[in-house]
Amino acid sequence: MAEETITIEVLRYLPENGAEPEFQSYDVPLRSDWVVLDALNHIKDHIDGTLSYRWSCRMGVCGSCGMMINGEPVLTCAAFLTKYAPGPIRVEPLAHFPVVRDLVTEVTDFVDKLKHVKPWVVREEDKPLEEGEFKQTPAELSDFKSYTMCINCMLCYSACPVYGLEPGFAGPAALALAQRYNLDNRDEGNDERMARLSNDEGIWSCTMVGECSEACPKDVDPAGAIQRYKLAGAAEWWKSFITRKGK
Numbered sequence: 001m002a003e004e005t006i007t008i009e010v011l012r013y014l015p016e017n018g019a020e021p022e023f024q025s026y027d028v029p030l031r032s033d034w035v036v037l038d039a040l041n042h043i044k045d046h047i048d049g050t051l052s053y054r055w056s057c058r059m060g061v062c063g064s065c066g067m068m069i070n071g072e073p074v075l076t077c078a079a080f081l082t083k084y085a086p087g088p089i090r091v092e093p094l095a096h097f098p099v100v101r102d103l104v105t106e107v108t109d110f111v112d113k114l115k116h117v118k119p120w121v122v123r124e125e126d127k128p129l130e131e132g133e134f135k136q137t138p139a140e141l142s143d144f145k146s147y148t149m150c151i152n153c154m155l156c157y158s159a160c161p162v163y164g165l166e167p168g169f170a171g172p173a174a175l176a177l178a179q180r181y182n183l184d185n186r187d188e189g190n191d192e193r194m195a196r197l198s199n200d201e202g203i204w205s206c207t208m209v210g211e212c213s214e215a216c217p218k219d220v221d222p223a224g225a226i227q228r229y230k231l232a233g234a235a236e237w238w239k240s241f242i243t244r245k246g247k
C-alpha cells in the first residue's frame with residue numbers, strides 16, 4: 001500500500017533571483033511521529049536542498065524553529081503533522097520580521113530590544129566576595145521564575161498586533177525579561193529600566209490584546225508581566241506627582 005502523504009506549502013524567497021516570495025508545494029510522508037520540522041528536514045534531505053530555515057534542539061528548548069503554520073506562530077518542532085491532516089500545511093517565516101531567505105528571519109532588532117532592558121542583575125554597589133553569596137528564598141524566586149523560562153523564540157512578537165504596527169515597541173519578551181530582573185530581590189536596576197521603558201515604545205504601547213501569552217510555548221505570560229509593569233509604572237508616576245506637589 002502506498003504511504004499516505006501530506007502537502008507542505010512553503011513560502012520560498014531567494015533574494016539572488018530577484019523574484020517576489022512565492023509558495024512551493026512538497027509532498028511528504030504523513031507519519032504520526034513527525035512534526036513540521038521533520039517534514040522540512042525531509043524536504044531538505046530528499047527533495048530540495050536549497051530550502052533554508054533555522055532549527056537546533058528539536059525539543060522546544062533552543063527557540064530557533066519558530067515559523068507561521070497556517071497563519072499561527074508556533075515552534076515547528078512541537079507541531080505534529082497529524083494535527084493539520086489532511087492538509088495542506090502552509091509554512092511561512094515568522095510574521096513582523098524582515099526575511100533573509102525562505103523561512104529565515106532577521107533577528108537583530110529583537111536581540112537589540114532584549115539588550116535595551118539591561119537583562120542582568122544591576123547593583124548600585126558590588127558586594128565584596130568575602131561577604132558571600134546573595135541569598136534568595138524559594139518564595140522570592142517564585143515571584144519571577146516563570147519569566148526566566150523564555151527561550152527567545154519570538155513567537156510572541158509575531159502574535160503581537162502592536163509590534164506589527166509599531167516596530168519600535170519593545171515587545172512582549174523584552175518587557176517580561178525586564179520584569180524577570182525587576183522582581184529579583186538581588187537587583188537594584190528597577191529605576192533605570194523604568195526610565196527606559198515607561199514610554200510609548202515601552203509598557204504604555206501594550207494594548208493588552210493578550211495574543212503574546214496565547215502564543216507562548218513556555219507559559220511565560222508576557223501579557224501578565226506587562227500588566228504588572230504598568231501597575232508599577234502608574235504607582236511610580238503617582239509617587240513623583242505627590243512628591244512634586246508637596247514641595
Ligand code: SF4
Pocket residue numbers: 149150151152153154155156157172173176212215216217218219220221222
Ligand atoms: S515570551 Fe514566550 S513566546 Fe515570547 S520569546 Fe519568550 S518563550 Fe517565546
Ligand code: FES
Pocket residue numbers: 055056057058059060061062063064065066075076077078
Ligand atoms: S528546534 Fe529548538 S525549539 Fe524547536
